[in-house]
Amino acid sequence: MQEDFHYYATYSAAFLAGYSHEESLDIAYSAQFVDLCSRTFLAGIKAPVKAATTQLQLEMMDTRMDIIGLQEITRIWASFHFLPRDLRNKKKWRTKLYNDKYRLICGPNGDLVKKTVDLAKGGSLQAAGIAMHVLADTWAHTYFAGTPSLVINNTYDEFYEIIPAELVKEEVKEKKRITKATSIDQIRETLENDLIESDITEGLPIADSIKEKLAEETMLPESIRTKLAEEVKESKEYEIKHVGEMVERRIKFRHNPVTADDLDKSLYTNSVYQASENTVMNLGHGRAGHLPDYSFARYKYLPAWNEYQMIEKDNPTDYMNAYCQMIYALKCIKGVNPEFETGIYDRDAVSEYEDRIKGIITKRQLIASEDWKAFGEELSGCEIEDFELAKYQDEYKGSKEKDATFIGQFVNAAIAHKGMVCSEIFKSGNMLAGFIQLDTDFIKRKK
Secondary structure (H helix, E strand, C coil): CCHHHHHHHHHHHHHHCCCCHHHHHHHHHHHHHCCCCCHHHHHHCCCCHHHCCCCCHHHHHHCCCCHHHHHHHHHHHHHHCCCECCCCCCCCCCCHHHHHHHCCEECCCCHHHHHHHHHHCCCCHHHHHHHHHHHHHHHHCCCCECCCCHHHHCECCCCEEEEEHHHHHHHHHHHHHHHCCCCHHHHHHHCCHHHHHHCHHHCCCCCHHHHHHHHHCCCCCHHHHHHHHHHHHHCCCCCEEEECCEEEEECEEECCCCCCCEHHHCEEECCCCCCCCCCHHHCCCHHHCCHHHCCCCEEEECEHHHCCCCEEEEHHHHHHHHHHHHHHHHHHHHCCCCCCCCCCCCCHHHHHHHHHHHHHHHCCCCCCHHHHHHHHHHHHCCCCCCCCHHHHHHHHHHCCCHHHCHHHHHHHHHHHHHHHHHHHHHHCCCCCCCCCCCCHHHHHHHC
16 A cells, blocks of 8 residues: 555544544554654664664665575564464465465454554554554455565466456547558558557557558568567557456556556556565565555456466455454544454444545545545544654654654554564464564553
């Protein structure tokens, strides 16, 4: 998930759960801070680096790929972003090492979700925010594991995005118009020069037979003819399949991290395939790009852990469940609801706003921060300030009572949560996260 959900959506969920504007801001800030609290950040303010809840790309590049380095990666990503659903799960006829990784696959409503909420109950607002980040990510990051693994997290390159038919109506019409052409002259008349120069190489829906004709056309630039010939050879043509009112559109991936995803063409960025089992390229949902982080996305793909059998992911439904479960969980943490139980969602709290929330979740956009912010401000009647990483740094650095500061309380809650998750992984007989002493002092302080 991104800032839109972890910060702005979490704010509105907290407000609907009965927290004040100021409390909701603190919970939301803490939820988003999980994605930014790296060792580099903590070292810069002289805070305990063991409280890191994420890793920067440069940090991961410098991490050793031996068991010590892999345990450090797993402790962070499995604890805060890919909470395992079932630590006793296993596949028959597989090695212990395979099953140890298989058991770290993330998913909602597992035992560790309950332990996460229970640990936050009676604690600080920072602990509540961390719990909401972890809970929400169990929905978005379902089917991926927070440890580097080719045999678990790799995906076959056949992805299909499921989108409303009206979004590609013009593209289908264009495909039919182009494929009616029977000669090079007709193709040249049909396709304008600017279309040839730009869109053909970006995946315009043109059949292989037409591409073959275009590839042979000597009037076209060599670069375009070569590109078309390669696409024919590899059978990577743009595909559109109709399924009722929805359309399955073939997703194309590229590996340029600085280029924004192109939603209009289902052109996304993912990590580069590497055959090494433990490379960070095979961590989490890197091979699926940011598709799990987009609330609107519905897609089908072939994950390695499922023997490359097709799975369909419905983010709009999952994100709605995450939102309603956050409200329920926050009421439990606040003491309004009794003990937290998995599989319960506070749909009554959102009934008045259901259409508005679904509209935000299903809107095709790279980030929905503005829509979630507007919704939250309408709920509370207060302005939601933009997230600012440096907001609490000076308070922490200038205080002699570190534990009393905002970051100090976040650090304590993060260490306690990481200790709880890693302790549970270790007790299950799985050494992939190593061993961390459970922070019993944190639990005592809550009481």
